[in-house]
Amino acid sequence: MSPLGAQLASGEPFGRYVIDAPLGEGGMAVVYRAHHAELGRLVALKVMHGAFVFSEAHVERFMAEARASATLRHPHIVDVSDVGEIDGRPYIVMEHLEGETLAALLARQGRLPASAVADLALPVVSAVAAAHAAGIIHRDIKPENIFLATDARGDERPVLLDFGISKNFAPRSKALTEAGHVLGTPYYMSPEQVQRADALDGRADQYSLGVTLYELCTGVLPFRSDDSLYMLMAEIMHGRPEAPSSLVPELPVDFERVVLRAMASSRDERFATMAELGRALLPFCTDEVRAKWIAEFGQPDLRIPSASHLRARPSWRAAAEEPSPPSALPTAPCALSAAELRAIPWLDGCSDAELDAFLGAVSARRYAAGAPLFAQGEQATTAFLVVSGELSIDDPDDGGLDLGLIGPGELAGQIALIEDVPRATSVRARVATAVLVLEREAFQRLLAAGSPVAARVQLTVAVSGIRQLRRATRRLAILMEERDEADAAGAKSRRLQHLRAAIAEWSVAIESRSSPSS
Amino acid sequence: MHLRADKEVLRRTPLFRRLDEQELAALAVCLRVRVCDAGAWLFRQGDPGASMLLVAEGAFAATVRERSAEEREINRMGPGEVIGEMAFLDAAPRSASVRAITSATYYELDRDGLEILRAHSPSAAAAVTWAVIRDVTRRLRRMDALIEVELERAGVLE
Numbered sequence: 001m002s003p004l005g006a007q008l009a010s011g012e013p014f015g016r017y018v019i020d021a022p023l024g025e026g027g028m029a030v031v032y033r034a035h036h037a038e039l040g041r042l043v044a045l046k047v048m049h050g051a052f053v054f055s056e057a058h059v060e061r062f063m064a065e066a067r068a069s070a071t072l073r074h075p076h077i078v079d080v081s082d083v084g085e086i087d088g089r090p091y092i093v094m095e096h097l098e099g100e101t102l103a104a105l106l107a108r109q110g111r112l113p114a115s116a117v118a119d120l121a122l123p124v125v126s127a128v129a130a131a132h133a134a135g136i137i138h139r140d141i142k143p144e145n146i147f148l149a150t151d152a153r154g155d156e157r158p159v160l161l162d163f164g165i166s167k168n169f170a171p172r173s174k175a176l177t178e179a180g181h182v183l184g185t186p187y188y189m190s191p192e193q194v195q196r197a198d199a200l201d202g203r204a205d206q207y208s209l210g211v212t213l214y215e216l217c218t219g220v221l222p223f224r225s226d227d228s229l230y231m232l233m234a235e236i237m238h239g240r241p242e243a244p245s246s247l248v249p250e251l252p253v254d255f256e257r258v259v260l261r262a263m264a265s266s267r268d269e270r271f272a273t274m275a276e277l278g279r280a281l282l283p284f285c286t287d288e289v290r291a292k293w294i295a296e297f298g299q300p301d302l303r304i305p306s307a308s309h310l311r312a313r314p315s316w317r318a319a320a321e322e323p324s325p326p327s328a329l330p331t332a333p334c335a336l337s338a339a340e341l342r343a344i345p346w347l348d349g350c351s352d353a354e355l356d357a358f359l360g361a362v363s364a365r366r367y368a369a370g371a372p373l374f375a376q377g378e379q380a381t382t383a384f385l386v387v388s389g390e391l392s393i394d395d396p397d398d399g400g401l402d403l404g405l406i407g408p409g410e411l412a413g414q415i416a417l418i419e420d421v422p423r424a425t426s427v428r429a430r431v432a433t434a435v436l437v438l439e440r441e442a443f444q445r446l447l448a449a450g451s452p453v454a455a456r457v458q459l460t461v462a463v464s465g466i467r468q469l470r471r472a473t474r475r476l477a478i479l480m481e482e483r484d485e486a487d488a489a490g491a492k493s494r495r496l497q498h499l500r501a502a503i504a505e506w507s508v509a510i511e512s513r514s515s516p517s518s
Numbered sequence: 519m520h521l522r523a524d525k526e527v528l529r530r531t532p533l534f535r536r537l538d539e540q541e542l543a544a545l546a547v548c549l550r551v552r553v554c555d556a557g558a559w560l561f562r563q564g565d566p567g568a569s570m571l572l573v574a575e576g577a578f579a580a581t582v583r584e585r586s587a588e589e590r591e592i593n594r595m596g597p598g599e600v601i602g603e604m605a606f607l608d609a610a611p612r613s614a615s616v617r618a619i620t621s622a623t624y625y626e627l628d629r630d631g632l633e634i635l636r637a638h639s640p641s642a643a644a645a646v647t648w649a650v651i652r653d654v655t656r657r658l659r660r661m662d663a664l665i666e667v668e669l670e671r672a673g674v675l676e
Contacts, residue, residue: 448644466654
């Protein structure tokens, strides 16, 4: 028998099991591959480190994991078959899995396409939902704790591991992870966990899964300050990650929205339940996986177009599915009131009289779902300010690729206000939408007349352009960094240096580096 | 003594080339004239971006803090150049530090100044904002073209 502090050696018996080899080491336990001495069945045996067995608190936490896992039976939660203590060393016996963790997969592949991420995520969402239903928060969801198990036929099955610090909702088990101990892996930790470790609910798990999805689809962590733990925590609390699509341009915008919503820094802004997150992910999975989970999560929300629509969407189709009143004209003039403009936050502070004066000088239109506002290549002198509804931008050169959505308070076609260039994209109403039509000359007259509403519209045009430029600059810097790494061995090409110089010039030095996105 | 910005400097500033005489005169009134010695910091990286600065005389250097904590110079600015006009409009933190490398004179426009300008001459305030928007649009186009080149090279785009 080994002394308490030592690792168990290969061939050493441990109760009814015989140790084969260590599989991994966690904070307070070592996991071994072992087999049942009589049945020969392979298991994963988690044995507490000798150093902790004298700490009642640690033993209790270890056993709490065992109990939490043992009460959960779910095809995507690791199965616990036995729990006990041998010679004062607590242990857990779990099913033995072949495969790798998502962390290992990520390290090998860099990043995964949205459909693969959604396919992997749904079983995990279901597993976490089951834990929540049983009153258990996992509290440490991350790629290292999601195992991609491969069965004999080569089929892959994501399995949630390690309820090591999970804590029952029920207040009676005065959790060991309370009292200000910050447990969990900081990179994936929710802002509420960073701030204080009590009063958590299932939405903390949703956040950590959101960070995991972000990392899977971009290959980088949303918050990764390595200056200090303090800086990292500050980043998490401020919660302004770079948009995944600025790192991976081909990522569907709606998928990005789902990921960012799951990791909203205010938990009230996240999905209310894991099931809601599951439903929002359904449109992005492959058909096979969607068919499997639709019964559990329900019909996908129609507002989010399905993945196939995103890829080759004649944007009509999605639009045609939207219910719209029969015999409605594609577009018609309409009247908008100051009260309706109040929906736009940046008009806060303008008086009703100022809003009315502005409304009197521009025209308003409604567009039915699917109706085009303008098409790529057209010459134009008008911009559109969305008051209600939503527009979608298509790139007709790219098979109708969905380039993004424009919502209330955002503008479409604003370049036409400053110069005569053909429209770069096509824009249509995704749902029934009301807009203000801003004609260049008329808008200029409003500005010259001192309309505060017009001034705010102009400022919005400026700010959205500036933010796009900041994002573009950062994207270019990332692309160049990647390339730099690829070229690390060779001499730097002249072109690279040229690009560097260009970046320095165009960022005007002052503006572009490491400023926050929004 | 209240110094008045030199309209001649404004006239020679490319960013303001579309402003007419009256608009330039209104702008001149709303700018604060400041002088500084060589070595003086205008602002540090991370400061809130609350104003834009126009160099009238002298030269400035922009530096960023590298991971190694060293300051690396990324640009120099001289007369007629505008500093920090984007952070001025979108209120983002300064992403570089700026220091005078000679004794210098510069004009500053903060957000209150822009509102005062708007009250004096709405068209001048609009023209200054359009000038920044045009500049941003031009840079965005060039940046997008560069990104496309990089993506093509990386084989992401065919």
